[in-house]
Amino acid sequence: MNKVVASAEEAIKDINDNATLMLGGFGLCGIPENTIAALVKKGVKGLTCISNNAGVDDFGIGLMLKTRQVKKMISSYVGENAEFERQLLSGELEVELIPQGTLATRCLASGYGMPAIFTPAGVGTEVAEGKETRKFMVDGVEKEFLMEMAFDSDFAIVKAWKADTHGNLVFRETARNFNPMMAMAGKITIAEVEEIVEAGQLDPDHIHTPGIYVHRVFKGEKYEKRIEQRTVRKK
Amino acid sequence: MNKVVASAEEAIKDINDNATLMLGGFGLCGIPENTIAALVKKGVKGLTCISNNAGVDDFGIGLMLKTRQVKKMISSYVGENAEFERQLLSGELEVELIPQGTLATRCLASGYGMPAIFTPAGVGTEVAEGKETRKFMVDGVEKEFLMEMAFDSDFAIVKAWKADTHGNLVFRETARNFNPMMAMAGKITIAEVEEIVEAGQLDPDHIHTPGIYVHRVFKGEKYEKRIEQRTVRKK
Amino acid sequence: MLDKIGIAKRIAREIKDGYYVNLGIGIPTLVANYIPQGMNVVLQSENGLLGMGPFPFEGEEDPDLINAGKQTITTVPGSAFFDSAMSFGMIRSRKVDLTILGAMEVADNGDIANWKIPGKMVKGMGGAMDLVASAKNIIVAMQHVNKANESKLLTKCTLPLTGVKCVKKIVTELAVLDVTAQGFKLLERAPGISVEQIKNATEGRLIIEGDIPEMKIE
Amino acid sequence: MLDKIGIAKRIAREIKDGYYVNLGIGIPTLVANYIPQGMNVVLQSENGLLGMGPFPFEGEEDPDLINAGKQTITTVPGSAFFDSAMSFGMIRSRKVDLTILGAMEVADNGDIANWKIPGKMVKGMGGAMDLVASAKNIIVAMQHVNKANESKLLTKCTLPLTGVKCVKKIVTELAVLDVTAQGFKLLERAPGISVEQIKNATEGRLIIEGDIPEMKIE
Numbered sequence: 084m085n086k087v088v089a090s091a092e093e094a095i096k097d098i099n100d101n102a103t104l105m106l107g108g109f110g111l112c113g114i115p116e117n118t119i120a121a122l123v124k125k126g127v128k129g130l131t132c133i134s135n136n137a138g139v140d141d142f143g144i145g146l147m148l149k150t151r152q153v154k155k156m157i158s159s160y161v162g163e164n165a166e167f168e169r170q171l172l173s174g175e176l177e178v179e180l181i182p183q184g185t186l187a188t189r190c191l192a193s194g195y196g197m198p199a200i201f202t203p204a205g206v207g208t209e210v211a212e213g214k215e216t217r218k219f220m221v222d223g224v225e226k227e228f229l230m231e232m233a234f235d236s237d238f239a240i241v242k243a244w245k246a247d248t249h250g251n252l253v254f255r256e257t258a259r260n261f262n263p264m265m266a267m268a269g270k271i272t273i274a275e276v277e278e279i280v281e282a283g284q285l286d287p288d289h290i291h292t293p294g295i296y297v298h299r300v301f302k303g304e305k306y307e308k309r310i311e312q313r314t315v316r317k318k
Numbered sequence: 319m320n321k322v323v324a325s326a327e328e329a330i331k332d333i334n335d336n337a338t339l340m341l342g343g344f345g346l347c348g349i350p351e352n353t354i355a356a357l358v359k360k361g362v363k364g365l366t367c368i369s370n371n372a373g374v375d376d377f378g379i380g381l382m383l384k385t386r387q388v389k390k391m392i393s394s395y396v397g398e399n400a401e402f403e404r405q406l407l408s409g410e411l412e413v414e415l416i417p418q419g420t421l422a423t424r425c426l427a428s429g430y431g432m433p434a435i436f437t438p439a440g441v442g443t444e445v446a447e448g449k450e451t452r453k454f455m456v457d458g459v460e461k462e463f464l465m466e467m468a469f470d471s472d473f474a475i476v477k478a479w480k481a482d483t484h485g486n487l488v489f490r491e492t493a494r495n496f497n498p499m500m501a502m503a504g505k506i507t508i509a510e511v512e513e514i515v516e517a518g519q520l521d522p523d524h525i526h527t528p529g530i531y532v533h534r535v536f537k538g539e540k541y542e543k544r545i546e547q548r549t550v551r552k553k
Numbered sequence: 554m555l556d557k558i559g560i561a562k563r564i565a566r567e568i569k570d571g572y573y574v575n576l577g578i579g580i581p582t583l584v585a586n587y588i589p590q591g592m593n594v595v596l597q598s599e600n601g602l603l604g605m606g607p608f609p610f611e612g613e614e615d616p617d618l619i620n621a622g623k624q625t626i627t628t629v630p631g632s633a634f635f636d637s638a639m640s641f642g643m644i645r646s647r648k649v650d651l652t653i654l655g656a657m658e659v660a661d662n663g664d665i666a667n668w669k670i671p672g673k674m675v676k677g678m679g680g681a682m683d684l685v686a687s688a689k690n691i692i693v694a695m696q697h698v699n700k701a702n703e704s705k706l707l708t709k710c711t712l713p714l715t716g717v718k719c720v721k722k723i724v725t726e727l728a729v730l731d732v733t734a735q736g737f738k739l740l741e742r743a744p745g746i747s748v749e750q751i752k753n754a755t756e757g758r759l760i761i762e763g764d765i766p767e768m769k770i771e
Numbered sequence: 772m773l774d775k776i777g778i779a780k781r782i783a784r785e786i787k788d789g790y791y792v793n794l795g796i797g798i799p800t801l802v803a804n805y806i807p808q809g810m811n812v813v814l815q816s817e818n819g820l821l822g823m824g825p826f827p828f829e830g831e832e833d834p835d836l837i838n839a840g841k842q843t844i845t846t847v848p849g850s851a852f853f854d855s856a857m858s859f860g861m862i863r864s865r866k867v868d869l870t871i872l873g874a875m876e877v878a879d880n881g882d883i884a885n886w887k888i889p890g891k892m893v894k895g896m897g898g899a900m901d902l903v904a905s906a907k908n909i910i911v912a913m914q915h916v917n918k919a920n921e922s923k924l925l926t927k928c929t930l931p932l933t934g935v936k937c938v939k940k941i942v943t944e945l946a947v948l949d950v951t952a953q954g955f956k957l958l959e960r961a962p963g964i965s966v967e968q969i970k971n972a973t974e975g976r977l978i979i980e981g982d983i984p985e986m987k988i989e
Binding site: 109110111112113135158159160161162168171172180181182183184185186187188190191202203204205206207208209210222244254255256257258259260261262263264291308309310311312313314315316317318 | 816817818819820825826827828829830831832833834835836837838839840841842843844852853854855856858859860862863865882892893894895896897898899900901904905931932933934935936
């Protein structure tokens with residue numbers, strides 16, 4: 084059950100133009116930076132990217148925007164990127180904004196084999212336009228929910244802290260974020276990690292994503308792990 | 319944020335007749351045995367119990383059946399209990415059998431604030447009778463699903479391996495089973511554990527159930543941890 | 554005619570390298586013993602484990618470590634524990650490659666009945682309904698006929714259904730059969746069993762094309 | 772009139788012992804600094820953390836540890852990490868006791884607009900729609916009027932909505948108000964602010980009953 088591949092290039096060998104990708108991470112935290120670099124190098128185009136954010140101008144998904152590889156972004160917040168804004172305003176880039184919890188839960192639904200979920204997020208707003216709504220009793224009060232569909236994606240690309248050779252994944256701190264749900268939701272799931280250990284080296288009680296969900300694992304060549312908002316206090 | 323109470327008795331002080339309880343465990347593995355003992359001692363009656371199984375004649379929920387405290391069981395498999403069978407056939411006990419994955423997911427739905435979920439389990443069987451069905455496309459093929467409602471329960475009673483004083487829970491091996499979802503689903507969640515440690519003693523990356531879901535924690539007086547099917551091989 | 558071990562051995566040959574497999578209670582559990590050495594197969598137990606190993610050595614039983622049949626077990630290196638929601642999540646999202654389970658009856662359209670006999674104490678469906686509703690590949694291990702010598706491979710199940718149109722392959726004491734749009738397609742005969750015997754034991758539509766080989770089990 | 776710190780201080784007084792609290796970006800983030808010492812409060816960050824602590828000391832920033840505003844942070848003892856699905860799961864299931872966030876406009880029925888200005892670059896709603904749709908108690912920190920001195924407490928929001936009928940309380944530079952079935956109910960005046968000034972700054976229905984005290988903030 085060896086899921087290890089040698090490199091990012093090998094991991095993405097069958098990602099072709101017009102693929103739909105999920106990319107883990109929140110801001111620049113826990114993003115699959117080595118896979119993004121390989122996608123930029125490969126130059127695949129017309130990508131639909133499902134990712135909470137779109138990176139910054141010179142890091143994360145921003146790098147794929149600069150090279151015009153992205154056709155459509157499905158995100159909850161895309162704020163920190165001037166090139167993104169330019170492409171959006173010029174109509175080169177299509178953007179679908181959805182609530183963050185809806186994004187997370189539509190990934191979960193996919194990984195858990197649930198075709199649709201109900202959420203109250205967006206009820207009464209433009210997010211609800213064209214969507215089926217339904218009322219349910221919650222704590223004795225009628226409440227309205229939107230039906231949102233599970234995501235379909237060709238590839239999920241996630242960043243974990245450690246993996247074993249079976250593809251079991253462990254995440255670190257808030258770099259976990261969307262990665263576990265996306266890992267469950269890809270038709271093919273690619274995980275880049277900081278360290279690969281032998282099967283049996285991870286405590287089976289501590290695994291966040293079981294290897295059954297993961298198809299390919301590789302060790303990232305290097306991690307910049309850029310900080311977006313460095314906030315500190317004096318000692 | 320101290321969730322620790324002194325005893326099982328204190329933890330269940332407000333569980334009264336006719337309450338709906340979720341009880342974690344799979345077979346006799348990972349069941350809240352100290353809380354069950356306290357419920358038997360207290361003698362509350364008319365309980366509705368949501369639990370994957372119903373224990374055996376002299377252990378687990380079987381003890382509450384013997385004392386006729388249970389009005390209704392909602393379970394996926396209730397096989398190993400003669401008294402259960404007697405009460406069921408005599409009409410003293412009401413039983414609702416539901417698929418195991420449906421049981422788990424209806425608990426998850428409750429803890430995740432989703433009023434209903436869709437599952438294919440039971441489509442075309444008597445489980446589907448009277449339920450709304452709906453077709454969705456799955457991998458390009460139309461497939462039928464049942465809509466199943468999130469569970470409402472007054473109390474969730476779970477067994478974890480360790481807790482910290484904040485109510486963060488860690489489970490061990492397959493004793494995890496239904497416990498995390500039920501912990502998320504109780505209006506009041508009571509966790510009995512083998513060991514309570516100070517806040518900060520559990521690795522925050524290894525917590526299975528965050529304390530926000532847990533209202534009361536106590537250390538079980540003793541754990542029998544009975545084995546239902548002892549299967550071994552010779553050395 | 555195959556005994557239980559024979560059925561288990563024959564089913565084991567359906568398992569491919571790299572498979573994640575869920576084994577039901579009874580004969581399916583035995584299949585684990587006949588997976589060829591060196592083949593990478595991970596066993597899923599729906600109570601929350603990937604990487605189930607053999608029974609523990611005497612004295613090493615761990616009450617926290619059981620399979621879906623509530624038997625004490627062990628894990629293999631690379632195993633992972635998870636909760637029941639994730640367990641059925643991976644089942645529903647078709648990450649499990651093969652599900653092997655028992656049946657009381659199977660119909661020639663793939664319907665299966667294995668959880669309830671009206672008039673008898675009903676123990677429950679456990680995880681069977683979830684498994685059959687979702688699995689991409691289901692093999693059933695069952696007896697071809699009941700004790701009264703009546704066929705259990707039927708045109709239509711007489712017992713309450715567990716799932717509809719889901720069984721892909723059946724291994725009985727007499728035969729290996731695929732479930733096709735046209736009915737049961739006979740693939741192999743058990744050692745010493747004739748096509749005629751299988752015909753007589755099968756109430757549902759049976760397709761017999763060409764020479765039916767005798768199965769090979771060592 | 773209150774400055775940002777004043778608004779944060781006043782909101783901090785709404786936090787009760789034992790609360791789990793989600794703080795939005797901007798003024799709400801500042802509220803953390805004014806939670807009384809010794810009060811047991813756990814801060815939830817929707818990117819996957821319960822038990823958020825203060826900013827790290829210089830040189831101790833950890834790129835894997837950020838809040839929902841993408842700022843480097845720390846944890847406190849008893850913290851827990853989880854994924855985004857569970858994070859919004861606990862938000863939807865109303866386990867978070869109090870949500871504090873900013874707004875561009877609030878209507879007197881509790882509608883809130885805080886994510887989109889037509890004609891301007893839209894950055895996205897992030898987790899705001901999930902939070903306002905689910906939270907059992909929402910306090911909004913906002914300016915009472917815009918730079919043109921126009922009220923932002925309205926009969927009806929003019930901007931695209933983030934959520935409907937969800938805001939429970941508002942703290943502005945001028946006042947503290949509850950949102951009731953009859954409209955904004957004035958509870959407290961900011962130091963030096965008259966009822967008349969608040970009336971003039973409020974376009975939506977305003978309820979003034981009895982003497983309105985000046986708020987106390989140290």
